[in-house]
Amino acid sequence: MYANQILLAEDDSTDAEFFQRALRRLDSPPELVWCKNGLEALEGLSDVTNSKLLPRLAILDIKMPGMSGLELLAKLKSDERTKNLPVIIMSSSDEPQDIAMAYDYGANGYLVKPNRFQDLRELVNSINSFWIKTNRLRPMVM
Amino acid sequence: MHVTNDPVANNIRQIYPYRVDLENCDDEPLRHIQVIQAHACLIALGKDDLIARYVSGNSQEIIGKPWQEIMDRHMREILPYEITAQISVGLGREDGFETLNPIQAFFKVGTERVLKNVIIHQNGDFLLVEVESASEFIQASRYQQLLSRAIAKIQQIREYDNLFTETAKVIRQVTAYDRVMVYRFDKDYNGEVIAEARGENLEPFEGLRYPHTDIPKQARELYLKNRVRLISNGVETPARLHSSVAVEEAPLDLTMATSRGVSPVHLEYLSHMGVNNSLSVAIVLEGKLWGLFALHHYSPRFIDYSIRSMLAFVGQIFSGHLSLQSANRYRQETLTRNLARLAIGEMITKTRNLFDGLTKGTHNIRNLFSGISGAAIHFENRYEAYDTTPPLEDIQALIRFVQEKGNPESNLVFTNEKIGEVFKPFEHYCDEAAGVLIIFMNPDFSDWICWFRPGISQTITWGGQPEKELITSEDGTRRLGPRRSFARYVETVEGCSAPWLKEEIDTAISLRITILNSLMERYTEVKQVNEQLKKALQDLETFSYTVSHDLRAPLRAINGYTEILAEDYGDQLDAEGHEIITKIHAGVQQMNSFITDILELSRVGSGGMQLESLQVSAIAAEVIAELLPVYAADTEIRIEMTENMPTVIADKRMLRQLLMNLISNALKYMQPGPDSESALQIGTRKHGRDNRPSFYISNTGPSIPKEYADTIFEMFSRLSTQSETEGTGVGLAIVERIVNRHNGKVWVSDDILGVTFNFYLAPEQL
Incomplete structure (x- = not known):
């Protein structure tokens, strides 16, 4: 079973705040679990994997102190309990090699951080309606 | 000239032990002349057995014994004890007899006891013992006086130009010769009288030139070994040198003999000049015959050995002084030119341009050497000519000529004072480019600097027409006679530039090194700057990539908050507030496209x-x-x-x-x-x-x-x-x-x- 949660690993508090604000404007917004880096996110997830429910979706920034988004992604995808958790990489880089690398590590999607808040809102909207709603229908394999 | 009988040719045939080709003076084997001048008696002793093997025919007159009584006898039977004792001493000395000569002894000639100077030299397997008159009145102290006066005078001379005349004067005072000349050889061994001291009524010879054939090569070689040469009386009959049967008529080498007989050709030459007595002292500089003190006397006279050896010493002092003075002059000129050369080097470094560096400074290649008509530089396919030069294509042809011919002295420097003679295309540039000095920057001859010197008409006053005369006798012998006329003969030589001096050539060589160093410095500098630039560019690209990514975050913050402000608090803002929000958006937009472009630029630069x-x-x-x-x-x-x-x-x-x-x-x-x-x-x-x-x-x-x-x-x-x-x-x-x-x-x-x-x-x- 999934909790109605989105995990966001993002070291930039402003970007996190924008994401939260954009999320809140949805009709029935999911709860945002914000982790400041990959390590924090991994700890949070190991808790939920044992006792609680997994979030519906993880959104990871690439450049983060301690553990980068790609590192975390690799760990999630190599762990049986979390490998089916949809992971979207969200970065300010639109470098083709960054995008290619993210998919190589097993990302389910890659988003370039929009410059405009309005664009972010639209993006969050579509994430919500596509990734969260569609995943609700999928059977969960633990 | 045809003569019925040539006495000189006959004489020559008599004095040499073998047939001599007379058509070429250089071939006359002077050291094998087997006659002795009349003023001395020569006895050659075997070095090991000390037995006389050669005796001159005049022994009776000089030492009171006929030559037949001397031949094949041990020295003890021939010579007084004083002499034989000294011979034993000299044989044991490393420097031989040099410091012993002359040994004085009394000889019994007829009924008289006569004081003689005995001069001994070792020459191969023989000791040459020469006995000649000794002037009793010349005391040892008097030589010393004369000698120290002469040396002091020479050493006081400060001016290079005075050295010659003053020395000639000193020598004339000491020797009382009619004429004392300082005779200098040029590089081809033509001689010139550069100074003289002479008797009042004599015609001046100063400034006259004598062709190299006057003192042929083998005579010059003898001067290097035996530096003083006295011809005491040109008209006296010389004494024949008899040889023992033990030596089978092998000629005795008389190189070291002071009384060696004179070539009949030379005697003829002296008689044409009216000279009866001549005394020459070799001046040797750096192992080469620089010149002679040539002393002429118009009547016979004998010069005591002590005075002759004193003159040899004066010659050494003189050449020492000469080399000191010329070294000083060389050093001074080199110093001046070195300063100019260094200034040029600095200018090249400063201007960072070879052409400007070589030509624009106070010191430049146009004034580095005196009497230059023009200069040309070829460097890295650029050519510049300064002042008057032949056209480029002709200079290039000259460079090819030098390259093909090869430069025997050195590959890097080429000099010629009369280039038109060896390279015909330059014949008609005689006025402006008779002399050339070229330095090559690299072994492939592609880069060079070339200086030109104008041709000057040089007037050479020969002491008589330089050509020798061919004398043919009725018996068919042909020989070259010495010059008959010593009347002044003025020749004008065209198409020769002033000579390139050793110090000028050395300066050119140093300049070449200076230029190469400056170029190397510049090349290294450029290379360093290039590498720094490369590195800076790489850094800049990395930097701009990182910066533009990092700049995007705050930009998103500005943009995001402005939008949230407009959306959530828009109703609390008036029209001006909304306008400001629009302006913030525009600013952000511009910044954003700026970052995008910079990123794009760094991206297209690498990868x-x-x-x-x-x-x-x-x-x-x-x-x-x-x-x-x-x-x-x-x-x-x-x-x-x-x-x-x-x-x-x-x-x-x-x-x-x-x-x-x-x-x-x-x-x-x-x-x-x-x-x-x-x-x-x-x-x-x-x-x-x-x-x-x-x-x-x-x-x-x-x-x-x-x-x-x-x-x-x-x-x-x-x-x-x-x-x-x-x-x-x-x-x-x-x-x-x-x-x-x-x-x-x-x-x-x-x-x-x-x-x-x-x-x-x-x-x-x-």
Whole structure:
């Protein structure tokens, strides 16, 4: 079973705040679990994997102190309990090699951080309606 | 000249033990003359057995014994005890008899006891014992006096030019000869009287030249070994040298004999001059015969051995003084030139230009040497001539000539004082370029500096016509006679430049090294700067990549909060507040495109390219579709694009960026044309000599002034800062980078619709 949660690993508090604000404007917004880096996110997830429910979706920034988004992604995808958790990489880089690398590590999607808040809102909207709603229908394999 | 009987030829036949070719003076074997001058008696003792093997025929007159009683006897039976004792001493000494000579002894001649000087030299396997008169009145103290006076005088002379005349005077005072000349050889051993002291009524010889044949080669070689040569009486009959049967008529080498007989040819020469007695002292400088003190007397006289050896010593003092003075002069001139050379080197370093460095300073190649008509430099395919020089093609022909001929002295420096003689094309440049000095920068002769010296007419006053005379006797012998006439004979030599002095050649060699050093310094500097630039550029690219990413975060913050402000608190703001929000957005937008461009620029500068064949028209159409709503949402624009444009090989992403930048540029700066219509045209046309297909993007609007045509591709360059149109100034720099990475070219022209950007790419030719 999934909790109605989105995990966001993002070291930039402003970007996190924008994401939260954009999320809140949805009709029935999911709860945002914000982790400041990959390590924090991994700890949070190991808790939920044992006792609680997994979030519906993880959104990871690439450049983060301690553990980068790609590192975390690799760990999630190599762990049986979390490998089916949809992971979207969200970065300010639109470098083709960054995008290619993210998919190589097993990302389910890659988003370039929009410059405009309005664009972010639209993006969050579509994430919500596509990734969260569609995943609700999928059977969960633990 | 024909003569019925040539006494000189007859004499020659008599005095040599073998047949002598007389047509060539250089072949006359002077050391084998088997006669002794009448003033001395010579006895040659075997070095080991001390038995007399050669005796001169005049022994009776000089030592009181006929030669037959001397031959094959041990020295003890011939010579007084004083002499035999000294011979034993001398044989045991390392320096031989030099410090013993002369040994004085009394000989019983007839009924008288006569004091004689005995002079001993070792020559091969024989001791040459010469007995001659000793002047009793010359006391040892008197030699000393004369000698120290002469030396003191010579050493007081400070002026180089006075040295010769003063020395001649001193020698004349000491010797009382009619004429004392300082005779100097040139490099071909022609002689010149450079100073003289003479008796009152004598005709001056100073300034006269004598051809090298007057003192032939083998005579000069004898002077190096035996430095003083006395011919005491030119008309006296010499004494024959008899030899023992034990030596089987082998000629005795008389190189070291002071009383060696005189060549009949030379005696003839002296008699033509009216000279009866001559005394010559060799002046040897650095192992070479520099010249002679030539002493002439018009009547017979005998000069005591002590005075002769004193003169030899004066000659040594003189040459020492000479080498000191010439070394001083050399050093001084070299010092001056060195300063000039260093100044030139500094100038090259300072101006960073070889040509300016060599020619623009106070010291330069045009005044480094005196009496230069012109100079020329060839360096790295650039040629410059200064002042008067022959045309380049002739100089180049000369360089080839030197290169092909090879330069025996050194590969790097070539000098000639009369180049027209060896290299015919320069014959008619005699006036301005008779002499050349060339230094070659590198072994392949491609870079050089060449100096020219004008030809000067030189007047040479010969002491008589230099040519010798061929004398043919009735018996068929032919010989070259010595010059008969000593009347002044003035010859004018054309087409020779002033000589290149040793110090000048040395300066040229040093200059070459200075230039090479300066060039090497400059090359190293340029290389360092290049590497620094490369590194800086790389750093800049890394930096701009990182910075532009990092700049995006705060930019998003500004943008985001402004939007949230507008959305959530918009109703609390008045019209001005909303206007400010719009301005913040515009600012952010501009900053954002700036960052995008910088990123793009660093991206096209590095990283790999994936080349493929691409349709320009297809990509251009895509780009136009994307850009039109942004730049020309409200404007009517006529767009023309040539169909079926050729494909190009390029990296797709970069080509798209290139078209994006050029088309957006065209749309941004577009203004209505003459018929009030705004238009964009994209097509291809042929460019350049090889008809290379190039692409163009042309738009209506004012043309770009010529002076900006190149600078617009530089980073951050914008034609007008007050321009209403937005732009980062990076767009065209990106275009140029992309084109460069594709081995292509981009340029602007003011044809077609107004402003036209043209480009071609040729990555396949990389």
